[in-house]
Amino acid sequence: MGRHSCCYKQKLRKGLWSPEEDEKLLRHITKYGHGCWSSVPKQAGLQRCGKSCRLRWINYLRPDLKRGTFSQLEENLIIELHAVLGNRWSQIAAQLPGRTDNEIKNLWNSCLKKKLRQRGIDPVTHKPLSEVEDGEDKNPAASRNQDKASAVSNTELKLLKADHSKLIGANLQEKRSSSIPPHGNQLERESTSSFKAMNDNNNNTNDHGNNNLMTPTSNKDFLLDRFTAFLHEGSTSNCPPSGFVGHFPLPKLNYASNARLATNSIPSLWLSQTSKASGMNCEFSSTMIPSIPPSAVTSSFISSSMGYKPSITVPPDNPSLPSFTTNSYRPWETGAPSNNSNSSTGSNGSTELQSNSSFFENTIFSWGLGDCSSTEKEAQNHLIGSQQEDIRWPEYLQNPLLMAAALQNQNQQSLYNEIKTETHLLTENSSGMWPDNQQDQEPLQNPDICPKDMQRITASYGYV
DNA sequence: AATATTCACAACCGCAAGTCG
């Protein structure tokens, strides 16, 4: 590892971060936010450059990091996304909550590449190795120069779709209760960015006149396939397929790897959805709540799973201003859950997270305090309002109904009714799964408890 | 037990894009 030029000038520290440095940085950022990174080290009393601080925060100290080993599901998702996006690690990471681009990149370089080769798949093109070798024999220059991200052929997309359908099926078998992508800003931002990337690929590649690339039509096919799978699978389960969710950003729940349930599930599988306020199809409403009742998500559960005990309160009077009380938050222990020896140190005081922490603004509250006031009417208005020729993919990603209507060139209202009829079964059969059936749920079913608890749990999950 | 090798991960480098005065 080298040293930034600025580090030479200022004789700054390099290399691994000590717990003390971590604590300083964490305390500073939780208290004041990072603001301008270049001023952070000075303000925090660190002998590091701002760039280094930023990296440390993003890759290690950020409270929404999941850490721990990647699940099979995550690995599959990374492989799929890499096939589409290439080495756009940040975009891939955006689809895997709690994972950093660096982490994914490392996993890819150290592990997944190898695995793919063992399966006879070229990790660059995601084609069978034999095919790639043949191709290189015939046109080595073209093969070498082919942009990975733009090398998404229809064949590959079909493979991807097929794989994804399997993934969806597997998820459904794995657990019947799943989750719905949050309807919050985070989703919009992230799904937008990731899908934009795919479309960017199209644009870029189309510019080069390559016909064998992802076209808007293939995008449609891709999404249509997913949505049909969604409808099909959804009709036999009480939840949308988590595979559908898989390509959407999930709420930033910071589950440690060793806290995974026996389902080996992605965090989304722990969640169900409240549709109570919306009255619309529960799949498309906004607020996500843990399917585990709060009573089951006690601090002991969390501490035994995560290695440290959060104690977080959100002022109920003004939830839009995040103010957290954190006890003994020691992120450097997350990588070594067994080592709690220094648990008495750490930030044992209270630290307050200011609202300039984009994480809390964008993630916790967009998810946890999601809009519970959506109505069916609003949803319908949304549909009606979207009767336009231009395809608004980010919206479609959020609203499968909208997407299906566009794809099937069908009147949205009729389709809405059609799907509503179909999905009515879901809500009817989902006793205990959806907050509609609140009498079966406890303690989540209590509408009085719900918002506050949701805040707290959301904050806990987000911050743990 | 000592040394060499491998591996996963953390961190740095350099570039590009964006922002601001």
Add this chain to the structure above:
DNA sequence: CCGACTTGCGGTTGTGAATAT
């Protein structure tokens, strides 16, 4: 418009633990 500065990203490499010899 320009240059300084900041931020974000992807590629690369250093570090240390685990494993092999």
